[in-house]
Amino acid sequence: MFLTETHVQVRETARNFADTVIRPAAESLDREERFPSEIYEQMAELGLFGIGVPEELGGPGFDTVTYAVVMEELARGYSSVADQCGLVELICTLLVRHGTGEQKKLLGDVLSMRRKVAYCITEPEAGTDVSGIRTTATRDGDGWILNGGKIWIHNAPVADLGFVLARTDKEAGNRGMSIFIVDLHSAGVSRGPKEHKMGQRASQVGALTFSDVKLGPDSLLGEEGRGFHMMMSVLDKGRVGIAALATGITQAGLEAAVEYASQRKQFGKAISDFQGVQWLLADMAKDIEAARLLVLSAATKIDRGEDATKSCSIAKCFAGDMAVQRTSDAVQVFGGSGYIRGFEVERLYRDAKICQIYEGTNQIQRMIIARELLKKGARS
Numbered sequence: 602m603f604l605t606e607t608h609v610q611v612r613e614t615a616r617n618f619a620d621t622v623i624r625p626a627a628e629s630l631d632r633e634e635r636f637p638s639e640i641y642e643q644m645a646e647l648g649l650f651g652i653g654v655p656e657e658l659g660g661p662g663f664d665t666v667t668y669a670v671v672m673e674e675l676a677r678g679y680s681s682v683a684d685q686c687g688l689v690e691l692i693c694t695l696l697v698r699h700g701t702g703e704q705k706k707l708l709g710d711v712l713s714m715r716r717k718v719a720y721c722i723t724e725p726e727a728g729t730d731v732s733g734i735r736t737t738a739t740r741d742g743d744g745w746i747l748n749g750g751k752i753w754i755h756n757a758p759v760a761d762l763g764f765v766l767a768r769t770d771k772e773a774g775n776r777g778m779s780i781f782i783v784d785l786h787s788a789g790v791s792r793g794p795k796e797h798k799m800g801q802r803a804s805q806v807g808a809l810t811f812s813d814v815k816l817g818p819d820s821l822l823g824e825e826g827r828g829f830h831m832m833m834s835v836l837d838k839g840r841v842g843i844a845a846l847a848t849g850i851t852q853a854g855l856e857a858a859v860e861y862a863s864q865r866k867q868f869g870k871a872i873s874d875f876q877g878v879q880w881l882l883a884d885m886a887k888d889i890e891a892a893r894l895l896v897l898s899a900a901t902k903i904d905r906g907e908d909a910t911k912s913c914s915i916a917k918c919f920a921g922d923m924a925v926q927r928t929s930d931a932v933q934v935f936g937g938s939g940y941i942r943g944f945e946v947e948r949l950y951r952d953a954k955i956c957q958i959y960e961g962t963n964q965i966q967r968m969i970i971a972r973e974l975l976k977k978g979a980r981s
């Protein structure tokens with residue numbers, strides 16, 4: 602359903618790469634909290650970054666459904682790796698939509714991972730409520746001076762380029778924010794230590810501080826004052842990506858649980874012979890299937906240019922909650938082994954939790970779903 606021959610071909614490429622390269626490395630990457638440059642270089646060669654970047658700009662020019670399919674497969678291998686794909690996709694989408702000709706030249710370096718990117722929104726006082734950001738960019742001749750700080754930024758410890766949301770007009774509320782492309786090797790940029798996280802531990806997350814960082818006139822992405830709107834405009838795609846990632850994590854859990862249940866013997870039989878265990882597996886399979894269909898439906902709406910906001914929030918919310926519940930079931934199938942480091946399901950359960958938090962928490966997804974329902978009607 603929904604998938605064309607091209608989708609299936611790209612899915613096979615991602616699945617094969619996940620099976621042969623990503624999944625075998627996941628346990629050690631998690632344990633060592635290591636940034637897997639060598640895996641990203643191979644992904645860049647396979648064209649697995651910047652899926653939606655048009656061919657004339659150096660990308661493969663695929664649709665959102667392809668992006669979702671790739672995200673699920675990569676996350677089935679290891680969600681930290683898929684997360685990098687999601688981050689690059691968001692940045693590329695912003696650059697393609699809003700970049701000047703000169704700024705679009707950055708795409709080559711971003712797609713090849715020669716330059717690593719960071720998407721810098723969150724601050725200590727501004728998480729869900731982005732309108733609370735305090736980072737400022739003030740006019741300085743024909744350029745800008747950046748001051749402030751960001752926290753929990755994916756890639757912050759390793760990134761070369763930051764896409765930073767800053768306030769350019771203190772009086773203009775959400776219309777007073779702009780996005781700047783910041784060379785993170787510039788004077789005045791400092792980085793906090795790498796955070797040690799519950800899951801997705803190969804993803805490098807940390808803080809960035811900007812002290813009188815000089816920005817040239819060409820550092821402004823899109824129009825001044827449109828940063829909040831630009832950021833919101835890529836959220837639908839971002840949410841589909843996280844929903845697909847959550848589905849992939851859970852699919853890996855189901856595969857591990859089915860295999861283990863068939864091999865593990867108690868009371869003289871494989872535990873898969875017990876109905877109590879079978880129902881855990883069946884519930885995992887049914888919810889994964891539902892999440893996958895929600896993802897494909899939301900992605901298709903984006904590709905058709907339809908209003909996809911509610912569908913993307915539903916997919917993200919359902920898949921995120923589902924991943925936490927069903928990877929917990931996978932742990933349950935493994936019994937005590939599922940609680941021990943080194944067993945894949947233990948990591949998957951930890952990796953799943955963030956899917957309810959980033960890209961808008963699941964409370965916020967529910968607020969969006971309710972808002973859309975009340976505005977447009979229950980059949981909207």
Ligand SMILES: Cc1cc2nc3c(=O)[nH]c(=O)nc-3n(C[C@H](O)[C@H](O)[C@H](O)COP(=O)(O)OP(=O)(O)OC[C@H]3O[C@@H](n4cnc5c(N)ncnc54)[C@H](O)[C@@H]3O)c2cc1C
Pocket residue numbers: 719720721722723727728729730752753754755756798806955958959960961962963964965968
């Ligand atoms: C691993 C990781 C990677 C991240 N990567 C990035 C990144 O690359 N770039 C970036 O900018 N940020 C990133 N973040 C930050 C992330 O986007 C925020 O953590 C998230 O938006 C939530 O903000 P908060 O943590 O400040 O929670 P808060 O906003 O303080 O929320 C706390 C709780 O209150 C609830 N809540 C808040 N407001 C409401 C409301 N109106 N109604 C109901 N409930 C509400 C929330 O749902 C949550 O349960 C990352 C975070 C993590 C942990």
